[in-house]
Amino acid sequence: MAFGINKPFRTQNVLLILMIVVSFIIGWHVRVGLLSEPLGRRNSQSSDELHGYTTGSGGKTIGINGERKTPPKQEYVSSFNKTWLTWDKIDSPGLYRACVRRREQKPSTGGTIVMHGVSNKMRIETCIDSCIQSVFTYAALSHGDECYCTNVSSTSEFLSYVDSSLCDLKCAGDKLHHCGGKTFMSVYRTSVPDARCSSINFGSPGSLPLVALASYPRSGNTWTRELIEKATGLYTGSIYWRAERNLPISNKVFLGGNADYKNNNIICVKTHRHDRDSFEAAIMLIRNPLKAIVAEAFRRQIFESHRSPVDAIKFFKSEGWENFVYEQLKNWNSMNMHWIQSKRRLLPVVYEELESDTRRVLTEIVAFLNRTVEHERITCATQEHPSSLATFTSLGNHGRQTRVYLTADPFTPEMHQKIVDSVKLVNATLFQLHKRSLPIVYLKNTDVF
CATH class of the missing domain: 3.40.50.300 (P-loop containing nucleotide triphosphate hydrolases)
Structure with a gap:
């Protein structure tokens, strides 16, 4: 005995199947989009946003449903900060020094400064490499898209560091890092030796006291x-x-x-x-x-x-x-x-x-x-290895971000x-x-x- 299928029942089944197929296709595309999106963009939310907080006026935290909530306090603070670029190698091409002020007309460092160009693809590495090729000891970035190269002296304004957070403009070609600010410059020490204090040697055997x-x-x-x-x-x-x-x-x-x-x-x-x-x-x-x-x-x-x-x-x-x-x-x-x-x-x-x-x-x-x-050597030494108080950062061993700090008294x-x-x-x-x-x-x- 054959089982017949009535027309209305078949129409409902077709519609149901179509809805399931469409839902599957949409879900698949969303999943692919999430998997293919760069981690930097997927993780762009702040810690507060991920926990369901937004920031209201006066810095107060407000929950998703409007209730006032207090975000969990961090138990430690890492010295890593994405406003500057760091390397994990001792022989890195450049090391972040600090943020410094720049003059209204043009940046001044107490030495000859060379404008190495403006680019809508400016990256920190690009500027540092350019300055190394031109044999300069320092690279400086400003306005998000400007690169400068210079050598410094004992009267250099590069000794007058300010808080790194003031260099707050994203690099035109790298949105994860900052390339100076409107009135500030992000300064990097290149791998070019500083002739004032780069010569270091052993003494003659037996010539120095212990x-x-x-x-x-x-x-x-x-x-x-x-x-x-x-x-x-x-x-x-x-x-x-x-x-x-x-x-x-x-x-x-x-x-x-x-x-x-x-x-x-x-x-x-x-x-x-x-x-x-x-x-x-x-x-x-x-x-x-x-x-x-x-x-x-x-x-x-x-x-x-x-x-x-x-x-x-x-x-x-x-x-x-x-x-x-x-x-x-x-x-x-x-x-x-x-x-x-x-x-x-x-x-x-x-x-x-x-x-x-x-x-x-x-x-x-x-x-x-x-x-x-030798005062010039001493000045050079302080510029080559500035204290964390001078740079407003804690660079750890040789410029690498390695330090962690507690936020509560242990x-x-x-x-x-x-x-x-x-x-x-x-x-x-x-x-x-x-x-x-x-x-x-x-x-x-x-x-x-």
Whole structure:
């Protein structure tokens, strides 16, 4: 027996099938569009928007349905900022320096400046490559589409840095990064050597005394070595040279780190040990223990244990954090006391003072090392390796964005009290023996660690 199909039933089925097919086609095209769209565009929403927040007048956050909501507070801040371009290689073609003001008529840098063109396809890499080809040490971008090249001098306005957020115009050919502003310039150091301080050599074997550059870890030893090498023209070394000589940093940045420091042909030697009797003199770097201990914790979590920043911050809320603080505070205290009480020539250097007044403190270091103070070399050194306070950024190791900061105080009141007691002891000893004092900020809480 044949089953007949009535006409109305068939018409409804056809319409239903057509609707299903059309829905499938539309859904497929949407999916393809999402998969093919660049990540930069797909992820262009802010963190607040992704959590269902918009910003109302006065910066207040408003939920999707109109209710007032508070976005979750970030537990850490990375120094990475997409307003400038960074590289993850030590031998990068250029390194971001800072944002600087430009004059109304034309940019001025205290040296010859060359306009290398205006382009609606301007990118940071394009400008840097152009300046390298023309053998200039600095590249500067402005207005989003202008590229300038220059060399700097001791009177250069490139020393007058402003906050990087003021360079707020997107590059014409790269919307992810900024190429200066209407009245500001994004400055990059090219890979062209600066003749004022690029010559660095070993001394003759046996010609230099053994001088330690001692510090608790994460107290500016690496940055200080860079400054000293540029300012004196002599390589620095490390007591860890056997372990460090195969690292990229020793092959590209610290060539003195490849050699046995006991050859007495380097200007000073990095150490984090209690080994004052091995040296004839010492420079002792002292940093705020609140900052140094947190920085050391991040170093171990991120670089030694290879954890992400999100995972690394969990350590500050773990049971191991308290033991770590007291252990590292003991190390900070004993390291400083050991070197401060040395009976040999000693120059105490406060890291925060080196940051805030680099040229003055670096001049004092060069004089302590019994080297001729060449002011042009010292200025060059401060331009080549500016402090984070000078540039309003924290560039990490050699221009790479590597640092992470906590936004909440990880120390308990009991921890703070022990830190204060330790600081007071070190300060009293420092003043008694060397007539110097630590900054009062060491006794105060800070906003970001």
